[in-house]
Amino acid sequence: MNNQKIKIVIICPLDxxxxxxxxxxxxxxxxxVSGRIVSERxxxxxxxxxxKSRELIKIFDIGxxxxxxxxxxx
Numbered sequence: 001m002n003n004q005k006i007k008i009v010i011i012c013p014l015d016x017x018x019x020x021x022x023x024x025x026x027x028x029x030x031x032x033v034s035g036r037i038v039s040e041r042x043x044x045x046x047x048x049x050x051x052k053s054r055e056l057i058k059i060f061d062i063g064x065x066x067x068x069x070x071x072x073x074x
Contacts, residue, residue, distance in 0.1 A: 006045060010049070
């Protein structure tokens with residue numbers, strides 16, 4: 001894959017989904033971004049991010065994308 005960076009984002013509406021994905025994927029570095037809990041893992045050129053959000057529709061609003069996705073995906 002040469003020097004390509006791959007970013008995978010998983011949105012979990014339920015606590016159990018978030019906890020399961022975090023455990024199965026070995027995610028760590030948990031933090032809060034714009035009121036949402038986020039865990040991530042970087043390995044080589046792949047970054048996996050899990051976001052705990054019950055508001056699936058609102059997660060894609062302009063404010064969240066403009067402020068948070070830039071931080072999360074950097």
